[in-house]
Amino acid sequence: MSADKTTYAEFLIRRLHSLTGLAPLAVFLGFHLFANSYSTKSGGAFNSIVDSLRGMPYLPFIEWGLLLSPFIFHMVAGVWIIVTGQPNILRQNRPRNWAYVAQRVTAIVVFVFIIYHVVTMKYVYLDSTPMDYYEILRAKFATPWIYWWYVIGIGCAAFHLANGLCTFCMTWGITVTRQSQRLTAAALAAAGMILFAIGLTALNGFTHG
Ligand code: HEM
Numbered sequence: 445m446s447a448d449k450t451t452y453a454e455f456l457i458r459r460l461h462s463l464t465g466l467a468p469l470a471v472f473l474g475f476h477l478f479a480n481s482y483s484t485k486s487g488g489a490f491n492s493i494v495d496s497l498r499g500m501p502y503l504p505f506i507e508w509g510l511l512l513s514p515f516i517f518h519m520v521a522g523v524w525i526i527v528t529g530q531p532n533i534l535r536q537n538r539p540r541n542w543a544y545v546a547q548r549v550t551a552i553v554v555f556v557f558i559i560y561h562v563v564t565m566k567y568v569y570l571d572s573t574p575m576d577y578y579e580i581l582r583a584k585f586a587t588p589w590i591y592w593w594y595v596i597g598i599g600c601a602a603f604h605l606a607n608g609l610c611t612f613c614m615t616w617g618i619t620v621t622r623q624s625q626r627l628t629a630a631a632l633a634a635a636g637m638i639l640f641a642i643g644l645t646a647l648n649g650f651t652h653g
Contacts, residue, residue: 461521462615464514465608472511473605477598477642483649487578490649494570494577519558522551543607550604557597578650585650598643606636 479497482490500506526548569580585591610632613619619628 457521458525459615461518461525462612464518465605466612468511468514469518470605470609473601474639477639477646480646481642481649483578483581483646485649487576487582490578491576515558519555523555526551543610547604547607547611550600550607553596553600554604557593557600560593561597582650585647591647591651594647595644598647599640602636602640602643605639606632609635 479493480490482493569584570577585594610619610625610629613628614625619625
């Protein structure tokens with residue numbers, strides 16, 4: 445009886461974990477890297493996009509209700525999935541074993557990176573409005589380890605998202621045949637590389653500006 449309950453609870457947690465990976469996380473990551481690409485336009489263009497995002501109505505609800513709460517859930521449930529190493533059907537599928545491991549390795553890197561990123565951006569570097577965000581970030585990214593830490597963080601997030609969408613399609617029965625899974629994997633690998641390129645372009649907007 446209690447074993448059945450645990451199984452059902454686990455099933456729900458896994459499904460919610462999967463859904464939160466798509467929305468809001470995947471949607472937000474795409475939007476976030478796109479918005480940051482204003483760094484390639486000019487310091488003024490970047491500052492005004494940040495100011496308008498920070499000036500949005502219902503900001504605390506959007507930040508905490510729609511973004512951070514589901515994100516924290518995905519992170520905590522993700523750590524639980526990694527630590528408990530629950531049986532996963534993908535593990536049986538030998539060619540995808542490396543992707544299964546890489547999904548977990550990138551999850552850990554992104555976990556550390558996101559905490560660093562949110563804490564430093566929200567509470568240390570950019571803790572009041574209005575200010576010259578662009579200049580502050582330009583100075584930060586001039587430090588080599590910070591720049592390369594961002595390259596690694598963006599790369600891991602892009603991989604985790606692209607490979608995650610692949611497993612999402614399997615989890616929800618969208619791709620069932622081996623051929624559809626191969627095609628989806630190829631399309632999402634390309635999408636992941638494009639996302640990585642957009643992230644790097646946004647980052648380089650601060651160093652080559
Ligand atoms: C940029 C941030 C992130 C995005 C966009 C994202 C997105 C996704 C997506 C779309 C999936 C696929 C869900 C599925 O297979 O149905 C996934 C899986 C996963 N995520 Fe994330 N995620 C992010 C951050 C994290 C973090 C910080 C962790 C923390 C440990 C994490 C842990 C996991 C794990 C363990 C899986 C695999 C679950 C499984 O195979 O059953 N993710 N993620």
